[in-house]
Amino acid sequence: MLCLRQKIQINTLTISQLDKGFFIAPEVQASYSCLSENNMIGVELGVVGGYRFNEYLRVGLGLGARYYINDNVRYQNSLWAMPIYANIRGNIISMEHRHIIPYYSFDIGATIGDGFFFRPTIGLRFGEPRSAFLLGVTYWCQNIKFNSGRNKLTSFIGLKLGYEF
Numbered sequence: 543m544l545c546l547r548q549k550i551q552i553n554t555l556t557i558s559q560l561d562k563g564f565f566i567a568p569e570v571q572a573s574y575s576c577l578s579e580n581n582m583i584g585v586e587l588g589v590v591g592g593y594r595f596n597e598y599l600r601v602g603l604g605l606g607a608r609y610y611i612n613d614n615v616r617y618q619n620s621l622w623a624m625p626i627y628a629n630i631r632g633n634i635i636s637m638e639h640r641h642i643i644p645y646y647s648f649d650i651g652a653t654i655g656d657g658f659f660f661r662p663t664i665g666l667r668f669g670e671p672r673s674a675f676l677l678g679v680t681y682w683c684q685n686i687k688f689n690s691g692r693n694k695l696t697s698f699i700g701l702k703l704g705y706e707f
């Protein structure tokens with residue numbers, strides 16, 4: 543009887559009761575610099591933690607570790623870089639009666655070892671309001687110092703997978 547009562551109480555929660563609170567989103571991303579003359583692949587593992595104001599707006603800070611493949615053009619001796627960034631994300635439409643919805647995400651910050659970057663993402667959320675898988679397509683623009691000694695904005699197109707809870 544106790545389990546049935548607990549189940550009924552859980553089912554009476556509304557989306558608005560799940561709107562506020564802290565969230566964490568581990569993510570993995572692979573991107574290719576097909577939009578520039580210097581082709582590289584960037585693979586990144588990151589985590590974003592922040593506060594969920596409502597279903598449409600979450601604000602957080604992210605930290606990651608990025609590895610460059612085919613990196614013979616960067617000025618840095620290390621193939622690794624560390625992005626630190628602010629993140630804004632949210633649902634595009636309500637999750638109230640849906641389990642798959644579109645979402646947006648925008649990162650802006652700096653990468654230790656490279657420089658300024660920004661990264662808008664658009665994708666789909668699969669799951670519940672406080673527990674969802676994320677699948678997104680991302681555009682990443684990174685200021686990179688090359689072996690020639692000049693800095694250049696380099697564009698990447700990528701795929702981002704994550705889980706938000």
